[in-house]
Amino acid sequence: MSQQGYVAAPPYSQAQPGMGGYQGGFGSGPAQPPYGHYGGPPQAFAAPPTGMMKSTVSSAAGMPPPPAGSSYSPNVQQNGAHSQRYPAPPAVGAAYGQPPHSLYNSMASPGPPAAQQLTNQMSAMNLGGYGNASPRFIRCTTYTLPCTADLAKQCQVPLACIIKPFASLPKNETPLYVVNHGETGPIRCNRCKAYMCPYMQFIDGGRRYQCCFCNCVNEVPVFFFQHLDHMGRRVDFYERPELSLGSYEFVATLDYCKNNKPPNPPAYIFMIDVSYSNIKSGLVRLICDELKTVLEKLPRVEGAESSAIKVGFVTYNKVLHFYNVKSALAQPQMMVVSDTAEMFVPLLDGFLVDYQESRAVIYNLLDQIPDMFADTNESETVFAPVIQAGVEAFKAAECSGKIFIFHSSLPTAEAPGKLKNRDDKKLVNTEKEKILFLPQKGVYEQLSKDCVAQGCCVDLFLFPSQYVDLATMADVPAHTGGSVYKYNNFQVETDGEHFLRDLRKDVQKSIGFDAIMRVRTSTGFRATDFFGAIHMNNTTDIEMAAVDCDKALTVEFKHDDTLSEESGAFMQCALLYTTTSGQRRLRIHNMSLNCSSQLSELYKNCETDSLINFFAKSAYRAILNQPLKNVRDILVNQTAHMLACYRKNCASQSVASQLILPKTMKVFPVYINSLMKTAPLVGSTELATDDRAHQRLSVMAMGVEDTQLLLYPRLMPLHNMDLNSDALPAPVRCSEESLADSGMFLLENGHSMFLWLGQASPPDLVQSMFNLPSLAHLQEHVCVLPKLDNPLSVKVRSIIGVLLEKRPNSMKLVVVRQRDKPEILFRQSLVEDKSMHGGSSYMDFLCYVYREIRQLLT
Numbered sequence: 001m002s003q004q005g006y007v008a009a010p011p012y013s014q015a016q017p018g019m020g021g022y023q024g025g026f027g028s029g030p031a032q033p034p035y036g037h038y039g040g041p042p043q044a045f046a047a048p049p050t051g052m053m054k055s056t057v058s059s060a061a062g063m064p065p066p067p068a069g070s071s072y073s074p075n076v077q078q079n080g081a082h083s084q085r086y087p088a089p090p091a092v093g094a095a096y097g098q099p100p101h102s103l104y105n106s107m108a109s110p111g112p113p114a115a116q117q118l119t120n121q122m123s124a125m126n127l128g129g130y131g132n133a134s135p136r137f138i139r140c141t142t143y144t145l146p147c148t149a150d151l152a153k154q155c156q157v158p159l160a161c162i163i164k165p166f167a168s169l170p171k172n173e174t175p176l177y178v179v180n181h182g183e184t185g186p187i188r189c190n191r192c193k194a195y196m197c198p199y200m201q202f203i204d205g206g207r208r209y210q211c212c213f214c215n216c217v218n219e220v221p222v223f224f225f226q227h228l229d230h231m232g233r234r235v236d237f238y239e240r241p242e243l244s245l246g247s248y249e250f251v252a253t254l255d256y257c258k259n260n261k262p263p264n265p266p267a268y269i270f271m272i273d274v275s276y277s278n279i280k281s282g283l284v285r286l287i288c289d290e291l292k293t294v295l296e297k298l299p300r301v302e303g304a305e306s307s308a309i310k311v312g313f314v315t316y317n318k319v320l321h322f323y324n325v326k327s328a329l330a331q332p333q334m335m336v337v338s339d340t341a342e343m344f345v346p347l348l349d350g351f352l353v354d355y356q357e358s359r360a361v362i363y364n365l366l367d368q369i370p371d372m373f374a375d376t377n378e379s380e381t382v383f384a385p386v387i388q389a390g391v392e393a394f395k396a397a398e399c400s401g402k403i404f405i406f407h408s409s410l411p412t413a414e415a416p417g418k419l420k421n422r423d424d425k426k427l428v429n430t431e432k433e434k435i436l437f438l439p440q441k442g443v444y445e446q447l448s449k450d451c452v453a454q455g456c457c458v459d460l461f462l463f464p465s466q467y468v469d470l471a472t473m474a475d476v477p478a479h480t481g482g483s484v485y486k487y488n489n490f491q492v493e494t495d496g497e498h499f500l501r502d503l504r505k506d507v508q509k510s511i512g513f514d515a516i517m518r519v520r521t522s523t524g525f526r527a528t529d530f531f532g533a534i535h536m537n538n539t540t541d542i543e544m545a546a547v548d549c550d551k552a553l554t555v556e557f558k559h560d561d562t563l564s565e566e567s568g569a570f571m572q573c574a575l576l577y578t579t580t581s582g583q584r585r586l587r588i589h590n591m592s593l594n595c596s597s598q599l600s601e602l603y604k605n606c607e608t609d610s611l612i613n614f615f616a617k618s619a620y621r622a623i624l625n626q627p628l629k630n631v632r633d634i635l636v637n638q639t640a641h642m643l644a645c646y647r648k649n650c651a652s653q654s655v656a657s658q659l660i661l662p663k664t665m666k667v668f669p670v671y672i673n674s675l676m677k678t679a680p681l682v683g684s685t686e687l688a689t690d691d692r693a694h695q696r697l698s699v700m701a702m703g704v705e706d707t708q709l710l711l712y713p714r715l716m717p718l719h720n721m722d723l724n725s726d727a728l729p730a731p732v733r734c735s736e737e738s739l740a741d742s743g744m745f746l747l748e749n750g751h752s753m754f755l756w757l758g759q760a761s762p763p764d765l766v767q768s769m770f771n772l773p774s775l776a777h778l779q780e781h782v783c784v785l786p787k788l789d790n791p792l793s794v795k796v797r798s799i800i801g802v803l804l805e806k807r808p809n810s811m812k813l814v815v816v817r818q819r820d821k822p823e824i825l826f827r828q829s830l831v832e833d834k835s836m837h838g839g840s841s842y843m844d845f846l847c848y849v850y851r852e853i854r855q856l857l858t
Contacts, residue, residue, distance in 0.1 A: 131198025133589040134173075136169065137247055143594065148563075168549040207225065213570060250588070256576055266402070270291060271313075277408050281463075287503075322345060380413040381411050400578055409468060439472040448479040457544075459477060461499070479534065481534070481547050512587075515578075565597065570590070599646070629683075640852035640856060659850040718796055735833050742762060750808070766778070778815070
């Protein structure tokens with residue numbers, strides 16, 4: 001029995017510089033740190049068995065088994081208040097991007113008032129929340145850090161933040177201010193190199209300032225000098241963004257540019273697989289037609305008339321075809337490179353061009369491509385040389401950029417990066433299952449490094465009809481800030497619009513290139529681990545070939561000393577990047593946090609949505625070096641530990657049979673249970689290996705709102721909504737119990753969307769929606785709603801349109817009738833129910849966690 005009074009935590013191993021996290025515990029694995037929060041082996045209990053009986057609760061809880069058919073739960077208490085049913089699910093009704101908790105009632109608020117307890121001068125300066133980045137940019141797992149490593153170890157709540165450096169701001173919020181100090185560049189601390197921010201403390205009548213990160217005293221440059229008022233605050237406090245705001249940008253000087261010369265504007269290269277299946281399916285024609293309109297909307301800087309981004313085009317099968325589209329030409333010219341082992345770009349002038357200048361030649365090319373390859377019989381393709389060609393083109397043009405690859409099959413042609421089918425269902429549920437998620441080493445690993453060094457981001461649009469080894473093919477996108485979109489068994493009629501919506505969003509989204517980021521912290525704690533679509537050459541510099549408005553990075557912190565309640569803790573995220581117009585800039589996000597030696601303060605300021613983002617990413621990384629069962633056990637183990645620690649140290653005295661959850665974490669178990677039922681963490685041979693690998697990689701780069709929605713989808717009743725209201729219908733709990741035989745429900749999780757119709761749907765509802773007399777007349781595989789002129793049809797199509805607009809990915813609508821075969825996929829999204837691939841219902845899981853907590857406490 002340990003000092004804390006429950007099962008001793010495994011030995012706490014402080015991360016050493018360069019180790020990148022905790023070592024030991026699970027034997028040697030890949031270079032990543034082993035999962036399992038504090039090193040040592042998992043505790044002696046396992047995840048709930050598949051299809052666990054509800055009656056198993058009775059013996060542990062000392063209560064009779066539930067009567068048949070009853071909804072039973074241990075007597076749940078939330079922070080002292082009785083609740084007859086188990087905790088309700090997250091309020092997914094909150095606006096997208098808004099946490100379901102009351103922590104931020106308005107996303108525009110500058111963040112929790114972290115500096116309440118700072119010294120007078122500091123808090124006067126920080127103004128209880130001034131200088132904190134909006135939660136759009138930074139969200140934390142807790143806004144009060146424990147003062148010591150021992151406290152952190154005791155509660156096992158991960159200390160982390162999720163940073164979305166390029167998050168989109170709505171029209172009604174001011175864009176980030178850009179500060180330009182001319183030749184001198186941004187003002188930085190001489191010792192730790194942190195950038196000027198609202199937490200720096202000015203002294204000596206304003207002639208010097210003390211750095212809040214390392215306490216070094218620096219001279220204030222003459223041009224930046226300003227007098228202090230009677231509070232010790234600079235008189236120009238409100239006039240300078242870097243002294244009063246949480247987020248702002250600096251124009252970078254030549255010192256921040258490669259080879260000390262200003263960068264060229266970036267370029268986009270479109271690379272189209274013209275093998276037999278893509279020509280035959282009509283995909284190539286679809287892409288070529290769409291590019292004409294998409295290219296009109298390339299991202300541009302505020303106020304610019306047109307985009308500065310250059311464009312280029314390549315088609316390929318076993319060989320690569322480059323196109324000269326110089327504006328002076330009457331016809332585009334094709335150049336073929338058949339030696340894929342030594343990839344080079346056969347033309348410099350005329351490959352990357354200004355779209356507006358060369359529009360006529362580009363239109364000509366896009367019209368010709370589908371006909372040029374109309375009679376092809378070539379079904380083999382290359383892949384690695386295609387990426388290599390992009391890197392070489394950017395090198396030659398001395399610019400960064402993004403390549404868009406449209407590809408459909410396993411690259412089996414003789415060339416570097418050739419892949420073979422290694423999908424082996426016999427590995428599922430064995431020690432070797434991790435092999436299915438690990439990319440094949442060699443060519444692609446080197447390609448990732450080359451891409452990052454050149455600032456070449458790779459976006460991959462996949463149209464597979466069978467296994468394509470996505471774990472390997474998506475490896476370069478996953479390390480270059482890219483995205484992977486996947487359309488299984490693509491058909492233009494049913495999937496065309498879904499794909500085109502993704503393509504439009506992807507080309508138009510706001511983005512920065514050739515980025516490098518560093519997270520600095522004040523003394524006492526530091527960043528030790530990083531998850532995201534990133535590359536790291538060392539332990540501090542996060543490199544991203546590109547970073548867009550949907551990509552988030554999760555950073556874990558560890559103590560290296562004691563934190564002080566008086567001065568609090570600070571962090572600063574600095575991102576150096578190239579804009580779409582070719583300007584080098586620094587984007588700064590600051591955050592101040594409280595510190596406390598009371599665990600109750602930590603729990604009071606936790607944020608479930610951020611915690612679950614951290615757990616999802618760390619579990620998805622852990623499956624690369626451990627059996628799935630271990631990873632699931634650790635998730636349950638740590639959940640029980642966090643809640644047992646709260647029960648023991650923070651809850652008011654209460655009956656031992658009650659399950660008591662912190663107010664901020666009352667929906668945490670529903671998320672964890674849902675996470676354990678996701679495809680990557682479920683060992684089932686029925687799930688496609690590529691789909692599991694795809695979800696794993698997608699989640700690694702997700703922000704908080706996206707993981708929240710994925711793990712607790714939004715289920716909305718549409719049959720009884722107010723047709724005159726502008727608001728979205730209030731969501732209901734994600735369970736079969738919420739459905740009604742005569743109802744119509746819309747479910748979305750950011751990746752899929754279902755319109756579910758009960759078998760007793762009234763004829764007038766079916767008539768209004770589909771112009772059909774009854775459900776029996778509805779065809780299978782309907783994915784578009786007819787445009788009918790009646791209030792219900794207009795309202796439902798409007799809701800779907802709003803949701804498609806909000807989400808980072810396009811979602812394909814699937815209309816399902818109750819008890820039809822496609823309903824299976826819909827039911828997998830009802831996360832409170834038992835899963836068909838082996839996963840507990842929320843009820844069972846809650847009872848299980850409750851028993852584990854009791855075990856820890858006794």
